[in-house]
Amino acid sequence: MADEIHYELYYWPGIPGRGEYVRLALEDAGAPYTDVAREPNGMKRMQAMLRGEGARPRPFAPPFLVAGDVVIAQTAAILAWLGPKLGLAGAGAAEHAATHQHQLTIADLVAEAHDVHHPIASSLYYDDQKPEAARNAKHFRDERIPKFLGYFEHVLEDQAGVHLVGAKTTYADLSLAHTLAGLRFALPNAIARLDAKIPRVRALAQEAFARPTLAPYLASPRRLPFNQQGIFRHYPELDPP
Amino acid sequence: MADEIHYELYYWPGIPGRGEYVRLALEDAGAPYTDVAREPNGMKRMQAMLRGEGARPRPFAPPFLVAGDVVIAQTAAILAWLGPKLGLAGAGAAEHAATHQHQLTIADLVAEAHDVHHPIASSLYYDDQKPEAARNAKHFRDERIPKFLGYFEHVLEDQAGVHLVGAKTTYADLSLAHTLAGLRFALPNAIARLDAKIPRVRALAQEAFARPTLAPYLASPRRLPFNQQGIFRHYPELDPP
Numbered sequence: 112m113a114d115e116i117h118y119e120l121y122y123w124p125g126i127p128g129r130g131e132y133v134r135l136a137l138e139d140a141g142a143p144y145t146d147v148a149r150e151p152n153g154m155k156r157m158q159a160m161l162r163g164e165g166a167r168p169r170p171f172a173p174p175f176l177v178a179g180d181v182v183i184a185q186t187a188a189i190l191a192w193l194g195p196k197l198g199l200a201g202a203g204a205a206e207h208a209a210t211h212q213h214q215l216t217i218a219d220l221v222a223e224a225h226d227v228h229h230p231i232a233s234s235l236y237y238d239d240q241k242p243e244a245a246r247n248a249k250h251f252r253d254e255r256i257p258k259f260l261g262y263f264e265h266v267l268e269d270q271a272g273v274h275l276v277g278a279k280t281t282y283a284d285l286s287l288a289h290t291l292a293g294l295r296f297a298l299p300n301a302i303a304r305l306d307a308k309i310p311r312v313r314a315l316a317q318e319a320f321a322r323p324t325l326a327p328y329l330a331s332p333r334r335l336p337f338n339q340q341g342i343f344r345h346y347p348e349l350d351p352p
Numbered sequence: 353m354a355d356e357i358h359y360e361l362y363y364w365p366g367i368p369g370r371g372e373y374v375r376l377a378l379e380d381a382g383a384p385y386t387d388v389a390r391e392p393n394g395m396k397r398m399q400a401m402l403r404g405e406g407a408r409p410r411p412f413a414p415p416f417l418v419a420g421d422v423v424i425a426q427t428a429a430i431l432a433w434l435g436p437k438l439g440l441a442g443a444g445a446a447e448h449a450a451t452h453q454h455q456l457t458i459a460d461l462v463a464e465a466h467d468v469h470h471p472i473a474s475s476l477y478y479d480d481q482k483p484e485a486a487r488n489a490k491h492f493r494d495e496r497i498p499k500f501l502g503y504f505e506h507v508l509e510d511q512a513g514v515h516l517v518g519a520k521t522t523y524a525d526l527s528l529a530h531t532l533a534g535l536r537f538a539l540p541n542a543i544a545r546l547d548a549k550i551p552r553v554r555a556l557a558q559e560a561f562a563r564p565t566l567a568p569y570l571a572s573p574r575r576l577p578f579n580q581q582g583i584f585r586h587y588p589e590l591d592p593p
Contacts, residue, residue: 129478161509163506167455167510168450168454168507168510168516169507169510169513171500171503171505180446181446181449183450183453184453184457185452185453185456185457187428187456187558188449188452188453188456189432191449191452192449193433203421205421208424208429208432208433209409209424210424211411211426211429211432212424212429213409214431215413215426216425216426216462217430219463222460222463226467226471230470230471230472230484230488231484231487231488231491232487232488232491234491234495237493240487243471243472243484243487246472246473247471247472247473247479250473250475250476252473253410254475258374259412262412264411266409266410268407269404269409269410275409276409311402344426349560
């Protein structure tokens with residue numbers, strides 16, 4: 112389903128981060144793209160774009176995508192643009208909108224997953240906000256994760272299947288699968304306690320990551336592992352047994 | 353530019369909140385809509401939808417919009433749907449995408465403006481997280497607001513005008529104007545210190561709120577005032593002189 116454009120994805124090279132949501136869609140669709148900041152001199156090119164020395168509108172932050180003469184920042188906006196072109200946004204305007212809506216709800220969950228370890232400021236180290244992170248994490252584990260994943264479990268009940276929208280895989284499915292993996296990396300005990308309540312979300316994730324179009328990427332070195340610089344971080348003290 | 357559909361907007365009735373971003377676009381375009389939860393029995397209807405007793409996909413949270421047989425949640429997704437129909441998203445796919453991208457960056461700023469007074473958990477009172485809020489607020493005032501508003505100032509420099517996208521007003525302009533008003537309500541001292549650095553953002557806001565299509569709404573009782581239950585809250589201790 113990939114079209115003729117050779118895409119350029121710009122994202123920080125050392126973490127999966129928000130760039131990974133775009134990467135999953137591009138990889139699943141077999142779309143040709145360059146992961147610019149992981150190429151020689153790529154970071155310089157990315158930073159020049161962030162300084163406003165490139166295309167318009169200038170991006171606020173990575174990830175951003177260059178598609179021919181269009182540049183788009185914001186993960187969900189990139190996916191809203193790419194999804195229909197890659198065949199990963201369902202059929203028709205209403206399904207495109209539903210896919211996008213789910214992506215934005217996933218984005219809210221992802222933002223909260225980051226703020227667990229940085230509740231005071233992104234510019235501070237985790238070590239400078241540990242007591243606050245511990246308080247935040249308890250609410251995230253006990254209230255927020257169950258609310259978000261319980262919501263998606265309900266959506267899949269409504270759908271009577273393993274896809275959030277329509278009858279086929281969308282980028283929202285890929286994003287939810289990746290988010291569950293990230294949460295399990297960060298908070299394995301909390302997610303293990305929740306597993307019995309989210310069988311449909313787990314089935315979606317299993318199906319998405321087993322796709323013949325995606326599994327080779329996931330086993331490749333292009334797939335960056337979760338780590339302690341990213342959105343999803345494992346601090347044992349935030350995830351008691 | 354309004355089309356034939358009579359829209360239904362669902363949002364908490366007591367605060368401007370995220371619903372206001374949708375309201376501004378509907379009002380500016382003169383689109384016919386019902387603000388459901390502010391009508392008799394409207395809260396019951398909204399809560400039934402949130403329990404999954406209505407259209408699909410069930411919404412995660414307000415605001416959500418019913419447009420004929422389509423229901424869309426997530427503020428930015430609603431505006432991405434409405435914007436082109438209301439003539440408030442620029443011309444063509446690239447401008448639609450740019451408008452949407454800016455809306456998502458505004459949404460990130462709005463989320464941070466909320467987390468200033470709720471850095472630990474939305475489910476707790478402000479009084480239960482005051483020391484953490486004070487720490488968060490310093491970073492928000494000194495780093496984050498200047499970064500976000502400075503970015504939009506650069507975009508307007510690039511544009512050489514008072515519109516974030518193209519040559520006409522888009523919903524992103526309305527959203528930025530409202531966000532500046534919200535920040536000024538919440539943190540008047542911090543914004544006053546920044547005013548000299550954001551002349552273009554201020555000019556955009558002034559132009560947007562003076563629109564003959566919008567000013568009557570802003571002066572009407574339909575426009576809810578900012579208050580201490582919303583996203584933008586004024587706690588003097590978070591905004592030192």
